[in-house]
Amino acid sequence: MNETPQWLSPAEQHAWRNFVRLHQKLRARMERDLQAHAKLSGADFEILVALTDVPAGRLRFQDLGRAVDWEQSRLSHQIARMIKRGLVVREECAEDARRAFVVITPAGRKTIEAAAPHHVATVRRLVIDALSPDELATLARISNRILEQLDEAPP
Amino acid sequence: MNETPQWLSPAEQHAWRNFVRLHQKLRARMERDLQAHAKLSGADFEILVALTDVPAGRLRFQDLGRAVDWEQSRLSHQIARMIKRGLVVREECAEDARRAFVVITPAGRKTIEAAAPHHVATVRRLVIDALSPDELATLARISNRILEQLDEAPP
DNA sequence: ACGTGTCAGTTGATGTGTCATGTACTCTAA
DNA sequence: TTAGAGTACATGACACATCAACTGACACGT
Numbered sequence: 001m002n003e004t005p006q007w008l009s010p011a012e013q014h015a016w017r018n019f020v021r022l023h024q025k026l027r028a029r030m031e032r033d034l035q036a037h038a039k040l041s042g043a044d045f046e047i048l049v050a051l052t053d054v055p056a057g058r059l060r061f062q063d064l065g066r067a068v069d070w071e072q073s074r075l076s077h078q079i080a081r082m083i084k085r086g087l088v089v090r091e092e093c094a095e096d097a098r099r100a101f102v103v104i105t106p107a108g109r110k111t112i113e114a115a116a117p118h119h120v121a122t123v124r125r126l127v128i129d130a131l132s133p134d135e136l137a138t139l140a141r142i143s144n145r146i147l148e149q150l151d152e153a154p155p
Numbered sequence: 156m157n158e159t160p161q162w163l164s165p166a167e168q169h170a171w172r173n174f175v176r177l178h179q180k181l182r183a184r185m186e187r188d189l190q191a192h193a194k195l196s197g198a199d200f201e202i203l204v205a206l207t208d209v210p211a212g213r214l215r216f217q218d219l220g221r222a223v224d225w226e227q228s229r230l231s232h233q234i235a236r237m238i239k240r241g242l243v244v245r246e247e248c249a250e251d252a253r254r255a256f257v258v259i260t261p262a263g264r265k266t267i268e269a270a271a272p273h274h275v276a277t278v279r280r281l282v283i284d285a286l287s288p289d290e291l292a293t294l295a296r297i298s299n300r301i302l303e304q305l306d307e308a309p310p
Numbered sequence: 311a312c313g314t315g316t317c318a319g320t321t322g323a324t325g326t327g328t329c330a331t332g333t334a335c336t337c338t339a340a
Numbered sequence: 341t342t343a344g345a346g347t348a349c350a351t352g353a354c355a356c357a358t359c360a361a362c363t364g365a366c367a368c369g370t
Contacts, residue, residue, distance in 0.1 A: 007275060012283050015295035019282075021224070022298040023178055025305050028357090035358095043326070061349065069176070074327055076350055081325075098335045098348040120162060127174075128167050130304040131297060138293050140170035142286060143177040149285040150180050187328090198356070216319065229357060231320055236355075253318045253365050 026126070033122050038115030043078050044087065045119065048104060048112035051088065057104035058091070064102055087111060181281070188277050193270030198233050199242065200274065203259060203267040206243065212259040213246070219257055242266060 008016060027042075034040050040048070050067040051057050059067065065075045079102055082088045087108035093099035104112075128136065163171060182197075189195050195203070205222040206212050214222065220230050234257055237243045242263035248254035259267075283291065 006279060008279065008283065011288075011295075012279075012291065015291045015298075016278060016282065018295045018298035018302070022302055023182065024224075025302060027178065029305055032358090041325075062347095069179075071328075072349070073329075073351090077326075077328095080350085096336075096348085100349070123171060124161060124163065124167075125308065126304050127171065127301055128163065130300045133166075135293065135297055135300075136167065136170045138290065139297055140166075140173050142290055142294055143170075143173035145285045145290075146282055147173070147177055147180060149281050150184055153280065183327090190328095196355070226358075227319065228321085228359075232356075232358095235320085251318085251366075255319070 029126070030119075030122065034115065034119060037118050038111060040111065040115055044082060045112070045115065047078060047082065047102075048087065048108055049116075051102065051104040052109065052112055057109065058101050060093075061100050061102060082108075184281070185274075185277065189270065189274060192273050193266060195266065195270055199237060200267070200270065202233060202237065202257075203242065203263055204271075206257065206259040207264065207267055212264065213256050215248075216255050216257060237263075 007013075031042050034042060034045055038045075046068050047064070050064055051059060053067070061075065061079075062072075065072055068075070070078075079088060079090070083090060086105060089103050089105055091101040091103055093101060131139065162168075186197050189197060189200055193200075201223050202219070205219055206214060208222070216227075216230065216234075220227055223230070225233075234243060234245070238245060241260060244258050244260055246256040246258055248256060286294065
């Protein structure tokens, strides 16, 4: 039906490969860094940030899911693990027994507060400071563009 | 010793959050796409690409590890799974019994050849075509810059 | 020949992400 | 008022990543 498949040009391939490599390396690095300094996974960190973003440190399961943009199942598993480690607790909902809240514990708060400065410093050192303000803006714009593309073409 | 921890400026935070979000979404999307169309994980794909990049479709374990830039253990587990699915086979090394080769099977070759065009098309549609040539070049440059930063600051 | 160190790869434990399915609860409409 | 649809979350099975500990093979000096 269609012509020979459209391969990437050398420049395109170069950009794509670099980008993929960046993904993998940066992700692995951040993960190890966080683990080493705070005994937290990136997932833990994200959840704790979302919870501390709201004053009560307490969110409905679903709202938390929206905040971090995760699937329900992933969240459920993750919260179960975090409960086991005492970072958060589950709270029943009086009005609707199906619902549940996730609440950060004092230990969880302490952990995230201890972890955040170093994490931010790492982000700054590895990413922000490596780029000019212009490049940073471009990166933000590019990211947005691709994210839109993703939303537009879900099939 | 140091002042109050240096948080990110709004612009920096915006860029960083977008970038992280992009990571997660794009990765998940590519993974699902590959899985749906070719029954391959991203990991499978990477291995098969590395193997087809070399004429014999056959690489020493270690060379394969360098090609995809993975840790040994990860590679070992992955290859074990791929052997079980018939995508590759292991071959002993006559000269040095410690070494081993990984060889792509005809089935593996068929799988990757079936998967690649759709995958490339997806990359093009979601990423390449969403950006101007200038932006793409900037993305490549930025990626390189950060990768260098990662290499320079391993602790 | 024989330790000893190092190399190449394996294995098991644990945490993580995804899919499909399960379950308890609530709502709605006949 | 109750059957059935839909909601909110849980669970089990599996693939994947990482860490640490392990095995077996080679290399080499004594």
